[in-house]
Amino acid sequence: MTAYEKPSLDIGAVKRLLEQRSRIEAEDIAPVSGGNLSSVFFFKQGGKEFVIRFSDLAGSYDRERYISRLLASQGVPYPRVLDDGKLGSLSYSISEKLEGGMLADVPEEQRGGLMPDLVKHISAMNRVDVSSTRGYGWLDGSGGGTYETWEQFAADVYKEEQNGTFWENWTELYHTTFLEKDVFEECYARLMAYAPYNAPHRHFVHNDCHAWNLLTDGRTITGIIDANCIYGDFLIDLSIAESAIPGHDVIQAFRDYQERQGIAMPHFKERLLGARHYKGLDGLRFYAKMGWRPAYDYLRGFLLNLTS
Template identity: 50%
Template sequence: MTEYEKPIVDITLVEEMISEHLGDGAVEITPLQGGNLSRVFSFNHEGQGYVIKFSDLEGAYQSEIFVSDLLSSQGIPFPRCIGHGKTGNLDYSILEKIEGRNLADFSAEEQRRRLPELIRILTHLNHIDLGGARGYGWIGAGGDGAFPTWKDYWESVYAEDQTGSFWENWYALFHTSCLEKEVFDEIYSRLTAYSHFNEPYRYFIHGDFHQWNILSDGSRITGILDCNCAYGDFLVDLAILDRHMDGHNVVQAYQDHQAQAGIVIPDFNERLKGAYYFKGLDGLRFYAKMGWTDAYEYTRNFLLGLDKS
């Protein structure tokens, strides 16, 4: 299977969609790097900065307006969605731009300095009021999770039949990429063994909480970006951050903050392992599809060494 290609978006189409929502006058329309599944542009309109994203994945931004309202209304520095729609086979979304650079662009030392603030924001994010929303897993346009239980959610993530989604025909990766069936099966069995520790917990999960989705101006965190939002155990976000900031003692810093805040986390170690396996398995599959063999090997070795028993 070849590396996934983001859609090609002509600048004229970008201008048309901006004009439809904001009127004429957009300037400094600039393609941005990042966004594995979206083609992204920044622009200015009447002195305000914005971002517009395009995806050829069906329903790519359906829940974005709900999540944007949910987070920004509760003090999370998340971009406010001001417009979205469909043009041809592309979904698009327009958001207010948050100033700052990707935390990934800063030195390891500068990233380390931001860690305490990052953990405070993550804790706040994971404990926001969900209102009357129900369910687990992917958050739909109406705000409910797509599944009745955590188990139903994670099993669906790794089901073979993913017709119409980014993961359609993903079993082919076992034959066409570096994805190893025996390794996948081993980690899946460990996920099965540990996931029941995660099942009782239902909080907001960002789902992609790492340096490439975090903005900083060099002195503070200014914003949190794109998420694969879901309802479930918040330790999923900690597992993601820890693997992306390896060597920064993220887990210990997190535990120290929770202790200072008086937050007790039952079955912490078991739940964190369940989270590592859940997200790590998806990481293996994604890295294989994208052709990122180094990231695949790094994650594979971590997961296999996590629990020898």
């Protein structure tokens, strides 16, 4: 299995699409670094700034409009989706451009002052009202979860048959890359052992809340972007965001904030272990598919050294 390559488009093709759909000249079109699954461009039109994303994966942006409305309506700084459609075999989504650049581009030694805002915004996102919806795991187009239980979702994410998805035939990675079956199966067994602790907790989870999906102007967190969202335990987002500000105990900062808000977190240790294994497994096979050996080796060591 070869490494996945996101779609490649030239600026001319992007410009033609934008001008055909609105009849307004598109200016300052520029590709954006980052984004492993989508090709992303910034552009200006009518004096305003926007973002357009392209993907060749089925259903890439089906949920994005619902998510943007849900989060923006409850005060989470998430970009509003303005339009979506098809360009040949590719799907595209156009959204407003929020202020700021990626947190990942801020020098690590300068990120500490952003901790309060990071905690506040991620916590607000995890606490949006989802009481009108049901289900766990991936959201469907109407905002419902697609699985009845967390355990069902967690098992399905890592099943061998993944037809028509990014992970189709993913177990070939055991034979074609450095992905180790014994390590993966050990971590999967731990995930399912901790799953009952995560199962009772149902929140909106961004599911990809790393420093490349957090925006900042250097003083505050100005936005959260590119949710790969699910319904599940919000500790999943903490397990990802903990690496966003190196040298600081992000997890403890979240715990302190939740305590001040009067939010109980029963079985915290077990739930965090479940969250780390859920995201860690995805990271192992993703790094293997992309051919990123140093990242794989680091994550492998981290997961195997986790203790109850």
